[in-house]
Amino acid sequence: MSIGVALAAVAGADPVPLLVAAVGPQALRATGELADGTLPFLAGPKVLADEIVPAITAAAGGNPRVVAFVAGVVTSDIDRLRATALERLAFYDRIPSYQRVIGLAGASRAGEVAVIGDEETAAAEVRRYFDAGATEVVFTQTDLGSADDQRRTWKLLGELAR
Template identity: 70%
Template sequence: MTVGVVLTSTSTVPGIDTTVELAKEAQEAGLRSAWFAQTFGYDAASLAAIVGREAPGLQVGTSAIPVFGRHPLLVSSQAQTAQAATHGRFHLGLALGTKHLTEDGFGIPYERPIARLREFLTALRPLVATGSADFHGELLTATTPLPAKVPGADPPVPLLVAAMGPQALRVTGELADGTLPLLAGPRAIAEHIVPVITAAAAAAGRPAPRIVAFVPGVVTADAEAVRETATEAFAFYERIPSYQRVIELSGATRAADLAVIGDEETVAAEVRRYREAGATEVVFTATGLGGEADRHRTWKLLGELAR
């Protein structure tokens, strides 16, 4: 099973040179993938392309670029450029985003998100595959009067969606290659995510979808203190309806309850639980949990599990 790490999150964004060094360290530890959050600062796809060039043993991906405020033609250009730069190791993660960030940040209404996701993926799929599109929907139009295929952008960029609700999962299973759930524990993955997305993919004649579980976690000797930090760090998600739902479906009451915190044996056991629940890949995100010594311990363990 592939095991990876998030190198930039919405709360932790080191400089580019530092990020590259962290990626090289992750690769040396045996980790297989590095992921980058989209913020209002760095462009996640560009950062993934840079890191993928500097650390050629890593798969790289975005987790995740909101579809609101973007257009399939422009996202396709970004994704194909990153794919060509990394020689086929780029994974495009998309998201619905949130009402708050969409309306306050872009000044556009957060309306019909599932319909927008469906149209976005429908237009994007042929763009990354062939460089052409002729899509005219209710919410989006994407046509290519000029060629839009980037040389070397092969194989076609995998499309993943941070989908956790049933409607988003059905669209993702039908039109994308997998999902990127965050704060979805093994119970929610096994009972609510895998069945819905797998059925949708099968009905559409698509391969079994990837389930890339993003898991907050760290190996540490001071689990109690780190748990307190996690409670503060993840409280933001408890105000977002989609996360409220998946936290509850996971059998938890707070987001921090889903953080994997403890010694090597504890963390390894939890990673196995995600795999048994149906996760095809596990990606750890520390989000400021623990110190440097904890990060080294965590990456060492994850590298061993990846082997």
């Protein structure tokens, strides 16, 4: 069996960046050597600062992109949304690579790593991700709550992007 990769090129265009969802040491080493960056998911700021950013940066020999994918939502109903996050992210609790980063973040379940709170809380968490070495932060699972919660989340993220 052979596996191949075909990359298309357009004359005069910038190359499309290759980002890999890597969180483990070996995957980060390969990603740093071969790709433009990583897309860690469920890796909190401490995990980024202590594990992911140093590993991929050393392997890349430069400054790779670290696009932190963060489950998060702005809400006033924190307890209900935390319960929803625990339920909807439970799939990741069974995957060894995610179990590792969740544990390194000081949590035991994926839903505990989700950013859930008011605008001030979410903004502070976004800053923590950047301070930890993320070059970009992308909120996912913004639909954990109501449509109003999702709008609040998008509004905050839009304001932070300015």
